[in-house]
Amino acid sequence: xxxxxxxxxxxxxxxxxxxxxxxxxxxxxxxxxxxxxxxxxxxxxxxxxxxxxxxxxxxxxxxxxxxxxxxxxxxxxxxxxxxxxxxxxxxxxxxxxxxxxxxxxxxxxxxxxxxxxxxxxxxxxxxxxxxxxxxxxxxxxxxxxxxxxxxxxxxxxxxxxxxxxxxxxxxxxxxxxxxxxxxxxxxxxxxxxxxxxxxxxxxxxxxxxxxxxxxxxxxxxxxxxxxxxxxxxxxxxxxxxxxxxxxxxxxxxxxxxxx
Amino acid sequence: xxxxxxxxxxxxxxxxxxxxxxxxxxxxxxxxxxxxxxxxxxxxxxxxxxxxxxxxxxxxxxxxxxxxxxxxxxxxxxxxxxxxxxxxxxxxxxxxxxxxxxxxxxxxxxxxxxxxxxxxxxxxxxxxxxxxxxxxxxxxxxxxxxxxxxxxxxxxxxxxxxxxxxxxxxxxxxxxxxxxxxxxxxxxxxxxxxxxxxxxxxxxxxxxxxxxxxxxxxxxxxxxxxxxxxxxxxxxxxxxxxxxxxxxxxxxxxxxxxxxxxxxxxxxxxxxxxxxxxxxxxxxxxxxxxxxxxxxxxxxxxxxxxxxxxxxxxxxxxxxxxxxxxxxxxxxxxxxxxxxxxxxxxxxxxxxxxxxxxxxxxxxxxxxxxxxxxxxxxxxxxxxxxxxxxxxxxxxxxxxxxxxx
Numbered sequence: 212x213x214x215x216x217x218x219x220x221x222x223x224x225x226x227x228x229x230x231x232x233x234x235x236x237x238x239x240x241x242x243x244x245x246x247x248x249x250x251x252x253x254x255x256x257x258x259x260x261x262x263x264x265x266x267x268x269x270x271x272x273x274x275x276x277x278x279x280x281x282x283x284x285x286x287x288x289x290x291x292x293x294x295x296x297x298x299x300x301x302x303x304x305x306x307x308x309x310x311x312x313x314x315x316x317x318x319x320x321x322x323x324x325x326x327x328x329x330x331x332x333x334x335x336x337x338x339x340x341x342x343x344x345x346x347x348x349x350x351x352x353x354x355x356x357x358x359x360x361x362x363x364x365x366x367x368x369x370x371x372x373x374x375x376x377x378x379x380x381x382x383x384x385x386x387x388x389x390x391x392x393x394x395x396x397x398x399x400x401x402x403x404x405x406x407x408x409x410x411x412x413x414x415x416x417x418x419x420x421x422x423x424x425x426x427x428x429x430x431x432x433x434x435x436x437x438x439x440x441x442x443x444x445x446x447x448x449x450x451x452x453x454x455x456x457x458x459x460x461x462x463x464x465x466x467x468x469x470x
Numbered sequence: 471x472x473x474x475x476x477x478x479x480x481x482x483x484x485x486x487x488x489x490x491x492x493x494x495x496x497x498x499x500x501x502x503x504x505x506x507x508x509x510x511x512x513x514x515x516x517x518x519x520x521x522x523x524x525x526x527x528x529x530x531x532x533x534x535x536x537x538x539x540x541x542x543x544x545x546x547x548x549x550x551x552x553x554x555x556x557x558x559x560x561x562x563x564x565x566x567x568x569x570x571x572x573x574x575x576x577x578x579x580x581x582x583x584x585x586x587x588x589x590x591x592x593x594x595x596x597x598x599x600x601x602x603x604x605x606x607x608x609x610x611x612x613x614x615x616x617x618x619x620x621x622x623x624x625x626x627x628x629x630x631x632x633x634x635x636x637x638x639x640x641x642x643x644x645x646x647x648x649x650x651x652x653x654x655x656x657x658x659x660x661x662x663x664x665x666x667x668x669x670x671x672x673x674x675x676x677x678x679x680x681x682x683x684x685x686x687x688x689x690x691x692x693x694x695x696x697x698x699x700x701x702x703x704x705x706x707x708x709x710x711x712x713x714x715x716x717x718x719x720x721x722x723x724x725x726x727x728x729x730x731x732x733x734x735x736x737x738x739x740x741x742x743x744x745x746x747x748x749x750x751x752x753x754x755x756x757x758x759x760x761x762x763x764x765x766x767x768x769x770x771x772x773x774x775x776x777x778x779x780x781x782x783x784x785x786x787x788x789x790x791x792x793x794x795x796x797x798x799x800x801x802x803x804x805x806x807x808x809x810x811x812x813x814x815x816x817x818x819x820x821x822x823x824x825x826x827x828x829x830x831x832x833x834x835x836x837x838x839x840x841x842x843x844x845x846x847x848x849x850x851x852x853x854x855x856x857x858x859x860x861x862x863x864x865x866x867x868x869x870x871x872x873x874x875x
Contacts, residue, residue: 315766317767383774
């Protein structure tokens with residue numbers, strides 16, 4: 212029986228919702244290394260999906276495939292009705308509808324906070340500067356740092372920088388937000404302020420895929436948790452399921468380390 | 471219970487000039503000995519040079535050949551033409567300095583140049599009746615430019631075009647329009663030379679800048695054709711010394727183009743060689759800066775939906791160039807001195823004029839020769855400009871915080 216490929220674990224969105232992301236049979240290699248194996252995942256509008264797993268398990272690569280920062284070799288990825296192919300127009304279309312927040316913030320150090328936020332709306336959405344700045348200030352207010360608009364990223368704390376990054380993504384008006392370990396590079400005392408913003412966002416109904424180890428966040432607003440290991444989806448369930456009764460031995464071993 | 475410990479003054483011999491001297495120069499008997507020996511040596515050499523320069527050197531030939539040093543054989547009655555170009559240049563720099571007078575670096579560079587011009591103007595007023603008015607005019611143009619810059623800072627936006635216009639009009643004014651005699655008669659490029667030629671060749675750094683950026687971006691291109699052409703150009707140009715490329719430009723190029731060498735003025739050929747050579751080095755400098763920009767910057771820009779060209783021009787290049795400005799200034803200083811290599815293809819730049827003057831009959835009659843004096847003079851002029859650029863580069867590094875980040 213060892214030659215038969217095992218059936219992959221499916222992480223389908225609950226029925227009844229409207230799927231905004233659909234991933235079917237996704238496979239990806241870095242050179243010879245098979246980093247993502249038979250991923251099947253769909254996400255409903257308004258859902259918050261938390262992805263956990265040990266480092267090197269492919270969780271970051273997975274969400275980076277969703278806005279095509281990483282190219283996939285096999286399978287389909289459909290975001291808001293647009294399939295990601297080699298067609299640059301499709302890629303740009305998807306990127307406009309997905310905001311991403313990175314572990315290392317990736318703010319543009321040569322631009323002020325306001326310029327960081329308004330750059331893409333002005334250049335990509337072709338908004339007027341006044342309109343873009345108005346929206347930018349609205350979201351800066353929302354993430355709780357309206358007074359930092361004219362500073363440069365280097366003058367802000369890590370937590371403030373990450374909140375600017377969230378505001379930058381939100382100002383584009385995305386339908387999906389991707390978070391790639393947004394709190395991993397932060398000092399412990401400022402993680403809370405970033406999580407607060409994310410929780411508020413989730414409660415407003417934003418569709419979010421969050422790669423994180425913050426199980427408290429998962430428990431508070433997560434609809435589903437996906438555990439990945441070795442490029443595969445190992446187990447899917449509600450946050451409670453993972454806290455109370457994880458099924459797989461790998462999952463138990465991992466959770467015992469982070470909880 | 472916690473209490474703040476108040477700061478105490480540093481123990482004796484740590485702070486102040488006395489402390490520094492004690493720690494660095496006289497900390498042990500061996501160091502004291504070294505300090506004394508080198509001190510005596512430095513004073514001895516310095517004193518000898520000063521005494522020689524004041525009493526033994528004969529500066530007559532340096533003084534008598536200032537026109538050769540400045541413009542070489544450019545006709546004396548047409549000196550207003552290069553001086554007008556110089557005046558226009560100083561006026562444009564003046565607008566820059568005036569508009570950016572809150573920028574310590576721009577302001578400093580401008581006033582250094584003005585000080586140099588003013589110094590020459592004073593000498594001209596005292597000793598050179600034929601160019602008195604011209605030098606006073608250059609000085610006046612600088613100050614007027616500065617005043618305009620102060621009054622109308624928005625003029626800087628038009629400056630790039632003004633510089634392009636300056637480049638072309640300046641060339642035509644230097645070269646002339648009509649054959650024969652007259653105010654605008656043609657001065658063949660073989661009569662150009664001296665410091666004027668050095669400055670002209672030095673401006674090759676300007677076109678080499680966009681060229682170098684294009685090459686650096688091309689080298690990182692995903693399209694193999696562009697990538698290999700750019701890489702090949704950079705590596706081949708950098709693989710041979712500038713002197714060789716000057717030879718290629720002056721001897722082989724007319725051969726390949728199957729044209730009479732006189733159809734392509736030697737200065738133009740040298741200019742192109744210097745520009746391309748400089749562009750190859752510029753490309754490598756810029757590439758270093760491009761590599762210093764973290765990948766996350768590109769990813770963040772792309773994730774926001776910015777296109778490839780927008781990402782490069784708005785996010786990557788500004789950061790890359792900022793990181794390599796000191797390297798680029800260093801390259802400019804190097805190029806400024808490397809222009810002296812054009813003597814090898816028969817051009818009489820500032821440096822070459824020393825040899826020419828040294829071989830004049832008048833020079834040969836001076837006991838002991840005048841080469842030392844001539845070279846010292848040329849070295850001082852080169853040093854003034856190169857060191858001034860070096861200071862600006864250091865200020866720039868500080869301003870950009872390159873060294874500290």
